[in-house]
Amino acid sequence: MEIKIFKDVMIKNNAIGEDNRKLFNEQKVLVLNLTSSPGAGKTTLIESTLKLISNKVKAAVIEGDLYTSRDAERLEVFKIPLVQINTEGGCHLDARQIHHSIKELSLNELDILFIENVGNLVCPAEFDLGEHKRVLLYSVTEGDDKPAKYLNMFQAADLILINKIELAELCRIDLEYVEKEIHRINPTAEILRITALDERTLEDWIQWLNKNVQMRERPDESRN
Numbered sequence: 001m002e003i004k005i006f007k008d009v010m011i012k013n014n015a016i017g018e019d020n021r022k023l024f025n026e027q028k029v030l031v032l033n034l035t036s037s038p039g040a041g042k043t044t045l046i047e048s049t050l051k052l053i054s055n056k057v058k059a060a061v062i063e064g065d066l067y068t069s070r071d072a073e074r075l076e077v078f079k080i081p082l083v084q085i086n087t088e089g090g091c092h093l094d095a096r097q098i099h100h101s102i103k104e105l106s107l108n109e110l111d112i113l114f115i116e117n118v119g120n121l122v123c124p125a126e127f128d129l130g131e132h133k134r135v136l137l138y139s140v141t142e143g144d145d146k147p148a149k150y151l152n153m154f155q156a157a158d159l160i161l162i163n164k165i166e167l168a169e170l171c172r173i174d175l176e177y178v179e180k181e182i183h184r185i186n187p188t189a190e191i192l193r194i195t196a197l198d199e200r201t202l203e204d205w206i207q208w209l210n211k212n213v214q215m216r217e218r219p220d221e222s223r224n
């Protein structure tokens with residue numbers, strides 16, 4: 001019985017996710033679902049990215065958080081559209097929440113919509129929000145066993161950003177081993193090494209973003 005209920009929830013979620021994606025494609029806005037464990041650096045990455053691109057690209061952010069709007073407050077300085085979703089204890093965002101929150105945005109005026117998911121390395125894997133790409137931040141401070149332990153999250157990602165790499169040696173992390181582990185679990189994921197706090201390390205990420213923004217014009221090459 002429990003299994004059936006779960007399946008029904010997923011079927012409904014995925015149908016709304018498809019509707020969201022259809023709308024994003026029509027409005028030609030690139031939508032990224034940023035996932036990670038708590039504190040891996042999602043908001044920091046958004047901050048550094050906005051410093052680099054917000055004068056060239058029109059961005060908006062949907063912030064997912066259990067109870068607070070602290071991350072959204074950090075982003076107010078950029079004067080871009082921000083929508084806060086509080087899950088009130090829920091461990092992930094779902095497609096219905098996104099469907100409601102995008103009513104507050106003028107999608108046709110946007111190039112990129114970042115969705116910061118709730119910090120959690122389990123539940124967000126199951127829930128399609130309608131994004132074009134799923135981006136997983138994986139910080140070296142989490143240890144090198146996380147791809148194997150949190151398989152679903154790593155398998156569901158299109159791009160995996162290994163973050164806080166300036167701490168790799170201190171954390172006794174062999175980055176080549178970590179990359180091999182990720183590829184073993186998800187052979188098609190792209191991987192980049194970054195320090196989200198240091199904009200100088202974000203060149204490849206910004207190139208990846210630009211490439212994907214341009215692909216909005218050719219939706220057949222995006223995720224769906």
Ligand SMILES: Nc1nc2c(ncn2[C@@H]2O[C@H](COP(=O)(O)OP(=O)(O)OP(=O)(O)O)[C@@H](O)[C@H]2O)c(=O)[nH]1
Nearest residue numbers: 037038039040041042043044119163164195196197
């Ligand atoms: N050393 C180092 N610290 C970083 C880096 N990126 C983020 N941090 C720090 O990690 C902490 C958490 O960063 P956040 O950006 O708030 O992480 P988050 O993933 O948004 O956290 P939640 O939204 O709570 O899940 C902060 O103290 C950041 O300054 C990095 O590249 N290097």
Ligand SMILES: [Mg+2]
Nearest residue numbers: 042043071116
């Ligand atoms: Mg955050």
